[in-house]
Amino acid sequence: MRRVAIIGTGQTRHARCRDDASQPELVREAAAAALADAELRPADIDAVLLSNMELFEGRAFPELWAGEGAFACGKPCMKVATGGTSGTSACIAAFHQVASGLFDTALVVGFEKHSEGHTQTGMALTDPFWDRAVASGALGNFALSISEYMTERGVTERQAALVAVKARTNAARNPHAHLKSPEVTVEEVLASRMLAHPVRLFDMCPQSDGACAMVVASEECARRACSRPAWVKATATRHEQPYLGDIDRRLCAMRTLRDASRAVYAAAGIIDPLAELDVAEIYEPVTYAELAWYEALGFCEDGGAGRLIEDGVTSMDGALPVNPSGGVLSTNPVGASGVIRVAEAALQIHGRGGARQVDGARLALATGYGVYAWADAVVLGAEP
Amino acid sequence: MIREGSIHIPFTYAAGRAASRFLVVLRDEGRILGSPCPACRRVLCPARSFCPRCGEETGEPVVVDPAGTVVSFTETAAGVFGLVRPDGADTAMLHRLLPAGAKWTIGARVRARLLPERTGSITDIEGFEPLEATEDHA
């Protein structure tokens, strides 16, 4: 297997509604930005990978529409669909394609235009026999698991609110972010509308319109084209049994993320992730999930996540800044959200994070998460 | 056990920059717009904001002729559907050929027939009819 690096990233402005652009125009905006960042032209790209939740926009074969915006015409192009992890899975698929020697360069583009479809309709089309008649979508699934997590680990609503404040204040330094609130307070989060106990409005991610792209290159191409490539050091993906009643899907266990992170740490030689990682971009659809992921990812012992957020360990000036971008809590075009995690981690290694740059970031973690508890983990580094 | 049902999927699609121009000009002026690609020099019709083949952003839209040539066609139970390349364009548009009972041939000359009341939809063009028929009317 060859070494692989990310040599350019690009994002659109993310917003509740981007009706100034069609789907292919939105995709092209991100794809062109990534190519410009890598100083490459469309002809330099060998293969294209797309990520999108097709049912959310009610369009069959969305790749036919979006593909032309991703410069896919005349190239091998495929869509990766694994729910919420689609974006991270598409990145991992591109890494594999380039690592295998099949292609020297690949362009990954994830996008979603929630404003154009009906997300709840898409979410409701789950298992037809057990879930459809009784499920309440992503929010309800989270709420069920969160109540148990709070009870077992002693996590408080205030600790979750601190995650929301961190996300929205970080997002204020990210020019692409959807929800930005530099002044938001814990009290405002705790006073926001209850959606499904104990989850409040400010605890949840938004639904955004947006796209994100990245250029993946072989070692030879990366060294030629990029002064500071973000090297792919390790990747792992884990799927889980899909039925909600199957107990290992709980936030408390989150076996998939636990296993995936241990696999990438071992492959990248990471023993103490909190001490060794410089930055993490994790897929946190709800504040409580970020706390649960701290534990699953080994940033602290089980039950230690509340303390971690209270002590500011994961804030921008803490030991391990988590989601300098503002995370999924601030920007969530689902098909793009996983690509954004990996792109933001790469951006930190590239040293092009602007106001959200973590000084001297050399080792970064990105994760993906899907509502069926599927998980992806990627470690990027300044050294191969 | 078998479970049956159906799905209703609402949608609201933004046409984007060039397609919005195309639909507005079709509605308000009854004219058909194409977009020139600066790289391959083709005029793409309907208008679009970038060339799918080259990836380049297209230039200012140009008016193409309502008259054109049938590139291909098929007769179905629902009517005759054809690919029509308007004069001044390098690509073809998919649309109905009218009337369905006519004797169609590849290479036939046709002209767009527009609805008098238009809403900004591709169906503001009712279809393409033989050029002779429209000349007879004129």
Ligand SMILES: [Zn+2]
């Ligand atoms: Zn062209």
